[in-house]
Amino acid sequence: MPDEKTLSPIATLDETRQFMRRRLHGIVPESDIDAKAQTVQAINQLKREKNAVILGHNYMEPALYSTVTDHVGDSLQLSVIAARTDADIIVFCGVWFMGETAKILNPQKTVLVPSKEAGCSLAEGITADDIRTLKKRFPEAVVVSYVNTYADAKTESDYCCTSGNADKVLSTLIAAGHRRILFLPDRYLAANTAAKMGIPFLPSEAEASAFEAVPGDQPLVIGWHGTCEVHELFTPEQVDAIRSEHPETVILAHPECPPEVMAKVDISGSTKAMVDYIRDVEAPSYTLLTETAMSDNLAVEFPHRNILRLTNLRCKHMNYITLEDTLEGLQKLQYKVELAPEVIEKALLPIQRMIAIR
Numbered sequence: 001m002p003d004e005k006t007l008s009p010i011a012t013l014d015e016t017r018q019f020m021r022r023r024l025h026g027i028v029p030e031s032d033i034d035a036k037a038q039t040v041q042a043i044n045q046l047k048r049e050k051n052a053v054i055l056g057h058n059y060m061e062p063a064l065y066s067t068v069t070d071h072v073g074d075s076l077q078l079s080v081i082a083a084r085t086d087a088d089i090i091v092f093c094g095v096w097f098m099g100e101t102a103k104i105l106n107p108q109k110t111v112l113v114p115s116k117e118a119g120c121s122l123a124e125g126i127t128a129d130d131i132r133t134l135k136k137r138f139p140e141a142v143v144v145s146y147v148n149t150y151a152d153a154k155t156e157s158d159y160c161c162t163s164g165n166a167d168k169v170l171s172t173l174i175a176a177g178h179r180r181i182l183f184l185p186d187r188y189l190a191a192n193t194a195a196k197m198g199i200p201f202l203p204s205e206a207e208a209s210a211f212e213a214v215p216g217d218q219p220l221v222i223g224w225h226g227t228c229e230v231h232e233l234f235t236p237e238q239v240d241a242i243r244s245e246h247p248e249t250v251i252l253a254h255p256e257c258p259p260e261v262m263a264k265v266d267i268s269g270s271t272k273a274m275v276d277y278i279r280d281v282e283a284p285s286y287t288l289l290t291e292t293a294m295s296d297n298l299a300v301e302f303p304h305r306n307i308l309r310l311t312n313l314r315c316k317h318m319n320y321i322t323l324e325d326t327l328e329g330l331q332k333l334q335y336k337v338e339l340a341p342e343v344i345e346k347a348l349l350p351i352q353r354m355i356a357i358r
């Protein structure tokens with residue numbers, strides 16, 4: 001019999017439906033669940049037959065997140081799991097750069113992302129050529145790329161990081177004596193992390209005089225002009241409006257939000273940090289400034305917590321991943337992440353360094 005939180009891979013259609021009804025009660029209407037149960041059962045059966053593992057990012061919609069995934073988490077957690085899995089096939093229910101990271105860690109395995117459309121504005125915002133140009137301009141700088149980059153950009157990077165370990169990566173580099181750190185491509189993550197650590201930040205397009213004003217023996221974080229098309233839309237006015245309506249609520253925001261938003265919220269953190277906070281810290285209510293599905297998933301996970309759920313900001317890329325596409329992906333073994341061996345070889349080291357700093 002399925003337990004409270006895990007659906008047995010050999011569950012019958014009726015058991016699948018009952019599990020989904022219990023788990024998603026109050027979040028997804030029963031009529032919707034009944035329409036999805038067959039797809040969920042078929043995915044779980046195929047997964048077993050093909051020795052596949054399904055990794056689900058915290059932004060997956062609740063009917064997928066809570067039913068067919070073997071592991072869920074933020075980018076860092078899922079990278080660690082991808083590095084350790086002994087499954088033959090990794091199905092990454094997340095966006096394309098996440099599938100690439102899993103492939104770089106497992107070049108011999110089949111890695112699938114169920115939709116080719118699942119991109120990311122940050123990953124699309126910088127290329128290997130851009131980084132080569134920056135390195136010419138700042139030859140003394142060490143290059144840290146957010147994991148939200150494509151593999152070609154990673155080949156030009158010294159370290160990768162996620163929002164879950166950006167501060168630890170910066171501390172490690174400063175302790176090792178680096179004083180100029182190119183932190184790419186998310187301007188807001190770079191500025192927010194630098195501010196949290198008390199390190200000056202300059203965008204790469206700043207005037208030469210601004211760079212000259214920072215003594216060479218002092219750390220400086222240099223950013224790029226990438227942004228997340230979802231998180232950049234949160235505003236300080238929105239935070240004020242939530243606070244005046246719900247003065248008791250704890251507001252948690254992803255550090256891809258603009259600095260003027262971060263200045264007004266209570267907690268900044270990766271999606272895993274948000275999960276941990278809501279699990280561990282009791283509050284009258286919680287409001288998350290991040291992709292909307294995440295709040296739905298936390299409402300499923302922590303039914304005793306009062307999570308105010310915003311509805312206006314969704315990541316279209318994450319939302320391309322559906323149960324139906326996941327089933328088709330397993331049936332047809334699509335869409336395979338393929339990378340040139342030399343790209344895999346060069347992109348591996350910065351990813352391994354990222355995983356080592358936690």
Ligand code: 13P
Pocket residue numbers: 058073074075076148162163164228254256269270271272
């Ligand atoms: P996390 O690593 O915090 O899960 O963030 C990934 C992401 O794409 C945020 O928009």
Ligand code: SF4
Pocket residue numbers: 095119120121122123148228229230231256291315316317318
């Ligand atoms: Fe990329 Fe933003 Fe979507 Fe995350 S929410 S995948 S950073 S576009």
